Amino acid sequence: MVDYRTQGQIAILEVNNPPVNALSIHVRKGLDDGISRAVRDPSVKAVIVIGKGRTFSSGADIKEFNKPQEGPRLTMVGKKLEESDKPVVAAIHGTCLGGGLEIALFCHYRIAVKSARVGFPEVLLGILPGAAGTQRLPRVTDVAVAMEMISTGKHVPAPKALEYGILDKIVQGDLLEEAVKFAKSVMGKPVQPCRLSDQPVKGADRLVQVFDAAMRQVKQRQRGFMAPVVCLKAVRSAAELPYNEGLLRENTLFTELMSSSQCAALRYAFFAERAAQRWQLPSGASAANTKPVPVKSTGVIGAGTMGQGIAICLLRVDYPVILVEQNQKLLDKGVEMIQLAFKDAVRRKLMTEDAMRHCMSNISPTVDMQQLANVDLVIEAVYENVALKQDIFRKLDVICKPSAVLCTNTSTISIDIIASATKRPGSVVGTHFFAPAHIMRLLENVYSKDTSAQAVATVMDLGKKIGKVSVLVKTCHGFVANRMFHHQGQEAALMLEEGALPEHIDKVMEDFGMSIGPMKVSDLSGVDIGWRIRHEVAKMEGVELTSQTRFFRGERYCTLPDKLYELGRLGRKTGKGWYRYEKPGGRVAMVDDEVTNLIKKHSAEMGIERRGISTQEIQERILYPAINEGFRILEEGVAAKPEDIDVIWWYGFSFPRYMGGPMFHASQVGLSKVYERICYYHQNFPYSSHWVPSDLLRKLASAPSPVPISQWMSYSQSKL
Numbered sequence: 067m068v069d070y071r072t073q074g075q076i077a078i079l080e081v082n083n084p085p086v087n088a089l090s091i092h093v094r095k096g097l098d099d100g101i102s103r104a105v106r107d108p109s110v111k112a113v114i115v116i117g118k119g120r121t122f123s124s125g126a127d128i129k130e131f132n133k134p135q136e137g138p139r140l141t142m143v144g145k146k147l148e149e150s151d152k153p154v155v156a157a158i159h160g161t162c163l164g165g166g167l168e169i170a171l172f173c174h175y176r177i178a179v180k181s182a183r184v185g186f187p188e189v190l191l192g193i194l195p196g197a198a199g200t201q202r203l204p205r206v207t208d209v210a211v212a213m214e215m216i217s218t219g220k221h222v223p224a225p226k227a228l229e230y231g232i233l234d235k236i237v238q239g240d241l242l243e244e245a246v247k248f249a250k251s252v253m254g255k256p257v258q259p260c261r262l263s264d265q266p267v268k269g270a271d272r273l274v275q276v277f278d279a280a281m282r283q284v285k286q287r288q289r290g291f292m293a294p295v296v297c298l299k300a301v302r303s304a305a306e307l308p309y310n311e312g313l314l315r316e317n318t319l320f321t322e323l324m325s326s327s328q329c330a331a332l333r334y335a336f337f338a339e340r341a342a343q344r345w346q347l348p349s350g351a352s353a354a355n356t357k358p359v360p361v362k363s364t365g366v367i368g369a370g371t372m373g374q375g376i377a378i379c380l381l382r383v384d385y386p387v388i389l390v391e392q393n394q395k396l397l398d399k400g401v402e403m404i405q406l407a408f409k410d411a412v413r414r415k416l417m418t419e420d421a422m423r424h425c426m427s428n429i430s431p432t433v434d435m436q437q438l439a440n441v442d443l444v445i446e447a448v449y450e451n452v453a454l455k456q457d458i459f460r461k462l463d464v465i466c467k468p469s470a471v472l473c474t475n476t477s478t479i480s481i482d483i484i485a486s487a488t489k490r491p492g493s494v495v496g497t498h499f500f501a502p503a504h505i506m507r508l509l510e511n512v513y514s515k516d517t518s519a520q521a522v523a524t525v526m527d528l529g530k531k532i533g534k535v536s537v538l539v540k541t542c543h544g545f546v547a548n549r550m551f552h553h554q555g556q557e558a559a560l561m562l563e564e565g566a567l568p569e570h571i572d573k574v575m576e577d578f579g580m581s582i583g584p585m586k587v588s589d590l591s592g593v594d595i596g597w598r599i600r601h602e603v604a605k606m607e608g609v610e611l612t613s614q615t616r617f618f619r620g621e622r623y624c625t626l627p628d629k630l631y632e633l634g635r636l637g638r639k640t641g642k643g644w645y646r647y648e649k650p651g652g653r654v655a656m657v658d659d660e661v662t663n664l665i666k667k668h669s670a671e672m673g674i675e676r677r678g679i680s681t682q683e684i685q686e687r688i689l690y691p692a693i694n695e696g697f698r699i700l701e702e703g704v705a706a707k708p709e710d711i712d713v714i715w716w717y718g719f720s721f722p723r724y725m726g727g728p729m730f731h732a733s734q735v736g737l738s739k740v741y742e743r744i745c746y747y748h749q750n751f752p753y754s755s756h757w758v759p760s761d762l763l764r765k766l767a768s769a770p771s772p773v774p775i776s777q778w779m780s781y782s783q784s785k786l
């Protein structure tokens with residue numbers, strides 16, 4: 067775990083714990099033993115701490131967090147490194163994060179290669195750097211920088227870290243050779259001035275202003291997260307208390323955070339996100355045994371809002387894009403909008419003018435689908451209409467080369483239906499982007515009964531390359547995201563006719579932690595989207611939905627969203643939806659009397675006596691149908707594991723990560739309680755099938771003791 071060797075008068079402690087040199091018990095022990103040995107050995111005059119493999123260290127071993135602490139504590143190991151009279155040099159490459167950076171800050175010197183990054187990402191796990199990081203960073207760099215780094219968790223590139231004073235030198239060439247040279251240059255020099263515990267906090271005279279400004283920012287940007295606030299308090303204590311007292315304060319705050327439910331949720335999120343990348347098909351094909359099709363050229367069909375966003379994603383990472391539209395006017399408009407989005411990115415310093423020009427030079431706009439003959443991958447992004455999509459895929463089948471992967475950006479239509487229009491259903495796969503496609507990180511990749519493993523591997527790989535978080539799901543109507551979200555929309559509309567108003571529902575859900583409530587989401591995504599989907603489904607079933615419709619598919623149906631659509635209130639884009647906006651495309655949602663009156667009139671027409679709806683009821687009626695559907699999705703194997711559903715909700719619907727996602731949230735509330743409430747609503751609302759309790763939920767709720775989320779799937783086939 068830590069290899070000890072000497073090179074002349076230098077002892078080298080090489081951390082060797084693949085893949086990322088986490089500071090597990092054996093590493094801490096190895097470092098502890100190594101430094102003691104080096105200090106004892108009179109022939110050793112300097113020490114180097116270095117990481118083997120791809121990185122210096124990714125920090126404490128997160129897998130050890132919920133186990134009893136064994137072996138030497140990181141702070142104790144660090145103290146030994148600092149107290150050594152022989153200079154200790156940290157030689158950094160890859161990432162030097164969390165406990166890894168704390169170890170480096172205990173060393174007397176830090177050198178790094180230019181590509182290295184340092185940071186304290188603990189805050190993202192709901193904790194703080196608890197091995198003296200909050201006390202030592204503001205002693206090596208300015209307290210404002212320390213507050214920013216520790217409260218955001220951002221990685222800092224080596225050149226910036228040098229500027230901040232965190233690094234002493236950036237080296238070129240072989241890191242170990244350079245570290246040896248550096249160690250020789252400091253051999254024999256007194257280490258006292260390099261012991262950070264003896265240094266004053268930098269910028270302590272500006273503490274109050276810096277702290278207040280940082281706190282304002284944290285409250286604005288990380289609303290609801292506990293850890294950033296506590297991180298700032300810990301750094302503040304570095305400036306207010308002597309070093310050893312500051313350490314005690316840090317420890318108290320660390321313990322508080324470590325035992326919080328937010329920390330448990332964020333730790334779960336860390337592993338869930340990584341687990342989602344390890345996809346597996348029922349055939350056994352998986353990320354580990356399937357190679358993607360090499361993609362060098364791409365096509366996008368549809369230059370509307372989604373097509374534009376998808377094209378931007380591809381162009382940004384250097385894929386040439388053939389952009390196809392049905393007529394020149396729409397095509398020109400689409401290209402213009404793409405250019406505008408890039409210009410905006412340049413204005414916001416997210417890209418250079420040169421990079422923008424390069425991206426734009428990679429688009430080939432055309433109204434001729436034949437131009438797609440040689441692309442490796444094509445993404446259809448036209449509006450949600452089965453016949454239209456099938457027609458496009460019929461054409462693609464004829465036009466595209468046999469190896470091409472044919473993707474559809476449908477948000478609801480089963481991939482089986484779209485693929486059936488081709489003679490190569492194995493090449494057809496869903497790539498469900500979320501609007502705005504160039505901003506939202508989620509990519510819901512969808513396989514059909516025929517999709518080949520290679521097509522799946524290709525879109526999962528594409529997702530990674532374009533910076534998305536990809537989750538693989540099996541096809542069904544609405545997939546995971548919209549199938550779960552759909553019930554929220556239904557239930558919200560029903561609560562509106564029973565007595566709630568859009569602003570009440572949104573406030574409750576925003577107070578719960580959602581970044582925006584469901585009514586604002588509907589305005590953002592477009593009231594017409596839901597309308598089109600509902601009416602398309604009805605049409606497929608030979609039903610016409612009208613203002614008189616009370617039941618559809620045997621379910622209670624609320625016509626309020628349809629009435630809103632008929633008034634042309636399509637959401638933000640028209641400046642009016644469930645709210646009024648300052649202008650079409652505006653962002654400031656204002657309560658609109660026209661909507662309030664529409665809702666009240668609708669209730670009266672329905673003969674419903676409006677009533678006050680409690681916060682608890684709003685929360686449960688918005689969340690629990692989605693959770694219930696989540697369990698059905700697991701039962702049917704549409705999602706392979708609860709973690710995948712939660713990942714979809716963080717990135718697709720901004721579900722607060724510190725609550726872990728709807729499935730994790732359900733586990734925290736207690737499945738028996740969630741089940742009981744779903745049964746209660748089922749009794750009260752028998753005409754809404756989303757309240758029929760899932761069988762898997764029933765089985766888990768009746769287990770004699772709470773079943774850990776990692777074992778839920780073992781209950782899906784059980785006969786209990």
Ligand SMILES: CC/C=C\CC(=O)SCCNC(=O)CCNC(=O)[C@H](O)C(C)(C)COP(=O)(O)OP(=O)(O)OC[C@H]1O[C@@H](n2cnc3c(N)ncnc32)[C@H](O)[C@@H]1OP(=O)(O)O
Binds near residue numbers: 125128187337
């Ligand atoms: C007293 C307490 C003191 C200190 C507290 C801490 O130090 S808390 C830990 C702080 N560090 C982090 O939060 C870093 C977490 N890791 C990362 O950000 C990335 O993993 C990293 C290092 C940037 C590498 O990214 P990359 O994309 O290259 O790899 P990936 O994320 O897929 O990770 C590879 C596998 O390593 C596992 N892993 C990563 N970091 C840790 C860790 N700190 N502890 C345990 N395991 C870690 C990760 O889960 C992956 O495993 P796999 O089984 O392949 O999914």
